[in-house]
Amino acid sequence: MALRLTARDVEAGYGAVRALHGVSLDLNEGETVALLGTNGNGKSTLMKCFMGMVRPTRGSLTLEIDGRRVDLAVTPTEEIVNLGVAMVPEGRRLFPKLTVEENLLLGAFRPLARVKIAGNLDYCYQSFAILKERRRQLAGNLSGGQQQMLAIARALMSAPRILLIDEPSVGLAPLLVHQTVTMIKQLKEGFNLTVLMAEQNFQQAIRIADRGYIIVHGEIVFEGKSAEALRDNDLVRSLYLGA
DSSP: OOOOEEEEEEEEEEEEEEEEEEEEEEETOOOOOEEEEESSHHHHHHHHHHHSSSOOEEEEEEEEEETEEEEGSSSHHHHHHTEEEEETTTOOOOTTTTTTHHHHHTTOOOOOOOOHHHHHHHHHHOOOHHHHTTTSBBGGSSHHHHHHHHHHHHTTTTTOOOEEEOOOTTTTTTTHHHHHHHHHHHHHHHHTTTTEEEEOOHHHHHHHOSSEEEEETTEEEESSSSSHHHOOHHHHHHSSSSO
């Protein structure tokens, strides 16, 4: 079953402010692709474009899935989720006055996920034991690391095939960043996911990425065909490694 997410020459922004300038990117089935860039360079905007939350002013966004070709630029967000695309947003965006388990169950609203609620909930609790321990606790009372776990688990409750993860390291201590990125890799393998991860922590992102893109001021300035190609690039060394 072929699966492919594609952006071609995408331009998008907010009112008169343009955040993306001709961005092209591919995500193929089974890959983990890193979208690398510092804050304010357009990573979140591209993620929102894929989810139908921001509409491009130019270019195309397509999802090829099971013999279908879907134009994401005109597809409502709910339908994109129903196709099997889920996003873990920057800042987690949890429901702080609902419990951990209530947040998880809200992630399973799409029809295909409803029939898998028990199994997915059990898998999430196995993967994130602390969430099971605190399933009756309000989400707003969790630590930052626990909230990030919950945000990822909530996305998994929709039984996605493609997972978009926006800045999973934001607000976390270095040890928690390492643990979170490692868990993303394990969940990707456990759920047979295809992953696009927007991240500014270069060293952590390339630990699990098959390849990646560098975005600067809303433009893709480098495409690394492998993690090694990213490490060896002069631009990467300048931007991320202080060389």
